[in-house]
Amino acid sequence: xxxxxxxxxxxxxxxxxxxxxxxEVAIVLMENGQPVDRYQSLMxxxxxxxxxxxxxxxxTNAMVAAAPPATQVMAEAARFVGDxxxxxxxxxxxxRFWQAELALAGLPAPQPFACTVLLSRRLYPDxxxxxxxxxxxxxxxxxxxxxxxxxxxxxMAAWLLVRIQHDLRERHGVAEPDHAFLCALQTxxxxxxxxxxxxxxxxxxx
DNA sequence: TGCCAGGCCCTCTTTAGGGCCTT
Numbered sequence: 001x002x003x004x005x006x007x008x009x010x011x012x013x014x015x016x017x018x019x020x021x022x023x024e025v026a027i028v029l030m031e032n033g034q035p036v037d038r039y040q041s042l043m044x045x046x047x048x049x050x051x052x053x054x055x056x057x058x059x060t061n062a063m064v065a066a067a068p069p070a071t072q073v074m075a076e077a078a079r080f081v082g083d084x085x086x087x088x089x090x091x092x093x094x095x096r097f098w099q100a101e102l103a104l105a106g107l108p109a110p111q112p113f114a115c116t117v118l119l120s121r122r123l124y125p126d127x128x129x130x131x132x133x134x135x136x137x138x139x140x141x142x143x144x145x146x147x148x149x150x151x152x153x154x155x156m157a158a159w160l161l162v163r164i165q166h167d168l169r170e171r172h173g174v175a176e177p178d179h180a181f182l183c184a185l186q187t188x189x190x191x192x193x194x195x196x197x198x199x200x201x202x203x204x205x206x
Numbered sequence: 207t208g209c210c211a212g213g214c215c216c217t218c219t220t221t222a223g224g225g226c227c228t229t
Binding site for chain 1: 210211212213214215216226227228229
């Protein structure tokens with residue numbers, strides 16, 4: 001059974017080294033290409049949210065003040081994920097927050113990450129933008145609510161993953177585009193991609 | 207004072223620079 005956890009964080013900024021912290025996390029658990037379970041929570045990391053971020057996400061200081069402590073939320077999230085391999089849109093960003101917030105909670109973060117930005121750049125080189133919202137529009141992905149909330153974005157990324165796996169099967173003949181395959185594909189250079197897909201699928205690209 | 211990430215990718219590259227993507 002193919003099992004993948006798609007994650008999205010909302011945060012106070014982009015830089016952990018500059019003190020940015022998570023304000024909300026959402027995880028969509030996918031089994032065989034279908035969402036089967038979800039985890040979502042605001043979290044209180046004890047830091048102030050810049051006005052720009054509140055404008056972007058709608059998450060206010062009052063909302064996180066009323067939320068459970070970040071360490072408690074991260075412990076729940078880690079239990080929810082277990083050792084399931086993970087996916088995120090621009091995974092480097094979410095992986096850094098996943099590792100940093102779990103470290104603050106005294107927990108390990110052994111899960112491997114695959115990235116839908118890298119995969120999208122490989123598979124859809126002609127797309128004018130690889131932003132999550134633009135790809136969701138391009139592929140008419142299901143969308144429940146305004147972007148820049150963790151669960152809405154995590155679900156969008158999950159449906160983008162479904163689309164990517166679908167195209168790998170239908171366009172490139174990859175029988176089982178599981179997490180290990182996605183990790184191998186995303187590290188493949190653009191130049192080597194046609195050869196990689198030809199070797200790992202039934203049909204060469206284009 | 208003034209700064210303000212990190213990693214990937216492309217190219218007019220590789221002794222580098224700029225754009226993209228995440229909040």
